[in-house]
Amino acid sequence: MANLPRRRLLQLGALAAGGAALSACGGGDPAAAPASGPTGTAATGDVTVWSWQGPAAMMKQLVPGFQKAFPGIRVDVQDIGNPAIWDKITTGMAAGGQGLGDVLHIGVDYLPAYIEKFPGGLADLRPLGADRHRGAFAPGMWETVSRDGKTYALPWEANSAGFYYRADLFERAGVDVAALGTWDDVIEAGVTLKAKTGVQLLGIDKPASQADSANLFQMLLQLQDSFYFDMQGNITLDTPQAVTALTIIKRLNDAGLIADMAGGWNTMITSIKKGSVAVQSMPTWFGGIIEESAPDQKGKWKVRLPPAVTEGGKVAATVNSTHLAVAGTSKVKEAAYAFAEYVLTRPESQVAIYKGKGIAPALMSAYDDPVFHEPSAFFGGQKKGEIFLEALRKPSYVTNYSADYPRALKVVTDAQSKVLLKGADPATVLREAADLLAQQTDRKVVR
Amino acid sequence: MTALVERAGAPPAHRAPSRRGWTGARLAPYLFVGPALLLFAVFKLYPIAWSFWLSLFKTDGALQTFAGAANYRRLVADPLFWSALGNTVTILLVQVPLMLALAIALAVALNSPLLAVKGFVRLGFFMPMVTGLVAYGLLFAVLLNPQSGLVNWALGLAGVGPVPWLTHGLWAKVAVGLALTWHYTGYNAVIYLARLQALPADHYDAAAVDGAGAWQRFRHVTLPGLRPVMLLTIVMSTIGTLQLFDEPYVMTGGGPDNSTMTLGLYLYANGFKFFDFGYASAIAYALTVIIGILGVVQFKVLGERS
Numbered sequence: 001m002a003n004l005p006r007r008r009l010l011q012l013g014a015l016a017a018g019g020a021a022l023s024a025c026g027g028g029d030p031a032a033a034p035a036s037g038p039t040g041t042a043a044t045g046d047v048t049v050w051s052w053q054g055p056a057a058m059m060k061q062l063v064p065g066f067q068k069a070f071p072g073i074r075v076d077v078q079d080i081g082n083p084a085i086w087d088k089i090t091t092g093m094a095a096g097g098q099g100l101g102d103v104l105h106i107g108v109d110y111l112p113a114y115i116e117k118f119p120g121g122l123a124d125l126r127p128l129g130a131d132r133h134r135g136a137f138a139p140g141m142w143e144t145v146s147r148d149g150k151t152y153a154l155p156w157e158a159n160s161a162g163f164y165y166r167a168d169l170f171e172r173a174g175v176d177v178a179a180l181g182t183w184d185d186v187i188e189a190g191v192t193l194k195a196k197t198g199v200q201l202l203g204i205d206k207p208a209s210q211a212d213s214a215n216l217f218q219m220l221l222q223l224q225d226s227f228y229f230d231m232q233g234n235i236t237l238d239t240p241q242a243v244t245a246l247t248i249i250k251r252l253n254d255a256g257l258i259a260d261m262a263g264g265w266n267t268m269i270t271s272i273k274k275g276s277v278a279v280q281s282m283p284t285w286f287g288g289i290i291e292e293s294a295p296d297q298k299g300k301w302k303v304r305l306p307p308a309v310t311e312g313g314k315v316a317a318t319v320n321s322t323h324l325a326v327a328g329t330s331k332v333k334e335a336a337y338a339f340a341e342y343v344l345t346r347p348e349s350q351v352a353i354y355k356g357k358g359i360a361p362a363l364m365s366a367y368d369d370p371v372f373h374e375p376s377a378f379f380g381g382q383k384k385g386e387i388f389l390e391a392l393r394k395p396s397y398v399t400n401y402s403a404d405y406p407r408a409l410k411v412v413t414d415a416q417s418k419v420l421l422k423g424a425d426p427a428t429v430l431r432e433a434a435d436l437l438a439q440q441t442d443r444k445v446v447r
Numbered sequence: 448m449t450a451l452v453e454r455a456g457a458p459p460a461h462r463a464p465s466r467r468g469w470t471g472a473r474l475a476p477y478l479f480v481g482p483a484l485l486l487f488a489v490f491k492l493y494p495i496a497w498s499f500w501l502s503l504f505k506t507d508g509a510l511q512t513f514a515g516a517a518n519y520r521r522l523v524a525d526p527l528f529w530s531a532l533g534n535t536v537t538i539l540l541v542q543v544p545l546m547l548a549l550a551i552a553l554a555v556a557l558n559s560p561l562l563a564v565k566g567f568v569r570l571g572f573f574m575p576m577v578t579g580l581v582a583y584g585l586l587f588a589v590l591l592n593p594q595s596g597l598v599n600w601a602l603g604l605a606g607v608g609p610v611p612w613l614t615h616g617l618w619a620k621v622a623v624g625l626a627l628t629w630h631y632t633g634y635n636a637v638i639y640l641a642r643l644q645a646l647p648a649d650h651y652d653a654a655a656v657d658g659a660g661a662w663q664r665f666r667h668v669t670l671p672g673l674r675p676v677m678l679l680t681i682v683m684s685t686i687g688t689l690q691l692f693d694e695p696y697v698m699t700g701g702g703p704d705n706s707t708m709t710l711g712l713y714l715y716a717n718g719f720k721f722f723d724f725g726y727a728s729a730i731a732y733a734l735t736v737i738i739g740i741l742g743v744v745q746f747k748v749l750g751e752r753s
Contacts, residue, residue, distance in 0.1 A: 207614040207703030
C-alpha cells in the first residue's frame with residue numbers, strides 16, 4: 001500500500017520523460033500518450049531488433065500482433081546468429097553506436113561488459129517506464145539487469161540448472177536416477193551405465209572448440225553458490241569450490257564417462273540423435289532443443305534438477321538469463337522499448353514463446369498459464385514446467401559474470417582442456433588460471 | 448582572356464607551357480593518383496596511425512586512459528602472447544618451407560612437356576586458392592573431425608587408429624598446416640610456373656651440352672632462375688603466416704589449450720572478445736615490427752646475390 005503513491009509517481013515521471021523524448025525527435029504529441037497501459041503507445045518509428053535463431057523466430061511471430069497494437073511502429077526482427085551477434089554488437093558499440101540495432105538481445109554473459117565498458121551504449125530504461133515491471137520477474141533478475149540505480153534491459157528468459165537424462169538407458173542399467181543425491185552418486189551410476197549399456201554418461205567439448213564448453217563446470221560452481229568472480233569482482237577460481245567442481249569433472253573423465261564433443265554444438269546435437277550419451281546437464285532451455293532434435297526419442301527422456309555437489313547441498317540455481325536492451329544511440333528508443341515491453345512483460349507473449357521454443361520466461365505471471373503445468377509427452381509425462389518453476393521460485397545465487405567474463409571463460413576452458421586432454425591436476429591448473437586472469441585484468445585473486 | 452593577352456605579349460615558348468602546366472599537364476598526375484591516395488589515407492593510413500595512438504592507451508571498451516608504454520610492457524610479460532608467437536613461428540618454420548618445396552616440385556611437373564591436359568591440371572591445383580577462407584576452414588574441420596570425419600574413417604580402413612586431429616595440441620597444428628598447404632601450394636606453384644616459363648631455353652640447352660643430367664639442370668639452372676620469385680613467395684608466405692587468422696579461427700578456435708593460438712587470433716580475442724582495443728593495437732604493432740624485421744632479413748639474405 002505504501003508503495004502505491006511512489007509507483008504512481010514513477011509512472012508519471014516515466015510518462016513525462018517519455019513525452020519529452022518523443023517531442024525531441026518530433027515523433028508525436030506528448031499529450032496523446034495515454035495515462036495507462038504500455039508507456040510507448042504513441043511511439044512511432046522503424047525498429048530493428050537483433051536476436052538469434054529460436055528467439056528471433058518467436059519475436060517475428062509476435063510482430064503482427066504488436067503492429068496492430070502500435071500502428072505507428074514497424075518492426076524488423078533480424079536473426080544475426082549466435083555467437084556472431086556479440087561481435088556485431090561490440091563492433092557497433094566501439095564505433096559509438098553506429099549501425100547497431102535498436103533492440104538488442106543480450107545474454108547475461110555479455111550484459112555486464114556492455115554496461116561497464118561502453119557507458120551510454122545501452123539506454124537506461126527507467127525514463128521509458130521500466131521501473132513498473134521491477135517486481136514482475138524471478139528473484140535476482142532485476143539485480144542482474146540493473147547497475148548503479150539504472151536499468152539497462154528487461155529480463156527475458158531465466159534458465160535454471162537442469163539434468164536431462166535418457167530414462168530408458170538408465171532403466172536398462174538398473175539405475176534410479178531420481179534417487180541420485182550427489183555427483184558422487186552420478187559418477188557411480190555412470191560407471192554402471194557404461195558397463196551395462198556401453199553408453200557414456202555425458203559429453204564435454206574437451207578441446208574447447210566452442211566457447212560454451214565450461215557449462216558443466218559453471219553449473220557445479222553455481223550449485224555451490226560460487227562462480228569465477230565474487231560480488232566484489234575478485235577472482236574466485238582458486239577456491240575449494242572451484243577445485244571441487246573441476247575434480248568432479250576429472251573423475252568423470254578418468255572413469256571414461258565423458259564423450260568428447262569437439263566441434264561443439266553440431267557434435268552435441270548429433271550425439272543426442274545417435275543416443276551416444278545419456279545425460280545432458282543443461283538448463284531449462286535445452287529441453288526444447290532435445291525435443292526438436294530427436295522427436296523420435298519421445299518418452300525416452302526425463303528431467304530432474306541436478307544432484308547436489310555435496311550431501312544436502314543446493315540443487316537449484318538460475319544459471320543464466322537473456323534480456324532485451326535498447327541501444328543508447330537508437331533514434332527510436334520509445335518505440336524500441338515498446339516492443340521489448342510487449343514481448344517481455346505480457347504473459348501472452350511469453351506463453352506463446354514457451355509453446356514455440358520452450359524458452360522459459362523470467363516473467364513470473366506467465367507461469368499461471370496451464371502450459372507450464374501440463375504433463376509433457378516427450379518427457380515421459382513429467383510436468384517439466386513445474387520442475388523448473390520450483391527451482392526458479394527459490395532464492396537464487398546472483399551470479400556476477402562481471403565485465404571480464406569472456407577472458408575468465410577463456411582461461412577456464414583452457415584449464416579444463418588441460419585436465420581432460422592431458423590429465424592435469426585441477427588445483428594446479430586453476431591456480432595458474434587465476435593468476436593469468438589476475439595478470440590480464442588487474443583483479444585480485446581470493447584464495 | 449588573360450592567357451591570351453600574356454601569350455601575345457611575352458615570349459611564348461617559355462611562359463605558356465609552364466603556366467598551362469600547373470593547371471593542366473603538371474597537375475594531371477596528382478589528380479589521377481588523388482583518389483587512390485585519398486582512399487589509402489582514409490582506409491589504411493588513418494587506421495594504422497590511429498591504432499598506434501590507441502596502443503598507448505589502457506582501454507576498457509569505450510573507456511580510455513593514457514598509459515604510455517604500459518601495453519607493450521604487459522605484452523612482454525604475457526605468457527599467452529609468447530605462446531601465440533611461438534605457435535606462429537613454428538608454423539612458419541615448418542609449414543612454409545615444406546609448402547614452397549612442394550610448390551616448386553609441382554611447378555616443375557606442371558611445366559613438363561610430357562603433361563597432358565595442362566590447363567585442366569593447373570586449374571585443379573590453383574582452385575583451392577579461390578575457395579573462401581572460412582569455407583575451406585569449415586571443410587577441413589568437418590573432414591578432420593576426430594569422430595565423424597572422412598579422414599579418420601579412411602585411416603581406419605587402412606588400419607590406422609583414429610588421429611586426434613583438432614583435439615591434440617600437436618595434431619591440431621598439423622591440421623592447420625595441412626589446410627594451409629592445401630590452400631596455398633597451388634598459388635605458389637603458379638607463381639613459380641610463370642617464372643619457369645620465362646627462363647630462357649638456351650640455358651638448359653647449354654647445360655645439356657655440358658653433360659648435366661636432369662637433377663643437375665634443376666639444381667644449377669632452375670633453382671637459380673627461380674631465386675627472385677622465391678624471395679617473393681617467401682616474403683609473402685611469411686607475412687601471410689604471421690597474420691594467420693581464418694584457418695585456426697574456424698578449425699580450432701586457437702585450441703586446444705592455445706596450441707593453435709596465433710598472433711592474429713590473440714589480437715582478435717583481445718579486441719573483439721575482451722574489448723581491450725589498446726592491448727590489441729599493441730599486439731598489432733608488435734606483429735608489424737616482427738614482420739618488418741623478418742622482411743628486411745629475407746631481402747638481405749636472398750635478394751642481394753640475384
